[in-house]
Amino acid sequence: MVHPYGRVKRAASAVPLLAGVPVESGVMGIVSRSCRNCHSENTEWPLYSYIAPMSWMIEKDVHDARSHMNLSRWRDYDPGQRQQILSEIGSLVRNHGMPPQRYLVLHPEARLSGPEVDRLYQWTRSERKRLKAEPPSASAGARLNAAESGGTR
Numbered sequence: 001m002v003h004p005y006g007r008v009k010r011a012a013s014a015v016p017l018l019a020g021v022p023v024e025s026g027v028m029g030i031v032s033r034s035c036r037n038c039h040s041e042n043t044e045w046p047l048y049s050y051i052a053p054m055s056w057m058i059e060k061d062v063h064d065a066r067s068h069m070n071l072s073r074w075r076d077y078d079p080g081q082r083q084q085i086l087s088e089i090g091s092l093v094r095n096h097g098m099p100p101q102r103y104l105v106l107h108p109e110a111r112l113s114g115p116e117v118d119r120l121y122q123w124t125r126s127e128r129k130r131l132k133a134e135p136p137s138a139s140a141g142a143r144l145n146a147a148e149s150g151g152t153r
């Protein structure tokens with residue numbers, strides 16, 4: 001059978017979301033509840049996600065969502081990419097652009113309250129500030145070393 005996004009379900013990961021970043025538990029709770037299912041490799045697939053054509057729509061969503069922002073691969077983003085994503089998160093949640101409305105219909109528990117939007121937004125601001133203040137980072141150094149020793153990056 002044709003199954004265009006079949007491999008999406010197989011990419012399961014035990015890496016914690018936003019690994020390596022200081023995130024208070026309140027913010028982590030919000031992200032896990034409202035964003036994780038699409039934007040990480042730690043997706044809980046509901047029963048309906050196994051039934052075509054619903055399954056294809058959902059797999060496409062998750063595939064697209066991960067390609068824009070994958071919280072299981074936060075370490076792979078450089079500080080500039082992180083800052084960019086953080087500012088998108090801030091404006092999207094404040095404009096109620098994320099989570100998508102079509103998702104909230106099926107997952108009302110993912111809806112963000114006003115205070116939750118604020119909290120998430122404040123976190124994106126403080127994390128961006130922290131990234132800006134960081135001296136040329138340890139991870140950039142590590143990449144440089146890898147390059148010098150013949151690494152591929």
Ligand code: HEC
Nearest residue numbers: 034035038061064065068069085088089092098099100103
């Ligand atoms: C139903 C799955 C789903 C959920 C849940 C979800 N998103 Fe998304 N998100 C997407 C998809 C799909 C895209 C790709 C762009 C689009 O279709 O709008 C995306 C794109 C994004 C982007 C990138 C925007 C850009 O311009 O590159 C950010 C940032 C984002 N989402 C943040 C969040 C945050 C924060 C949450 C939780 C509060 C969240 N999303 C919840 C599906 C989801």
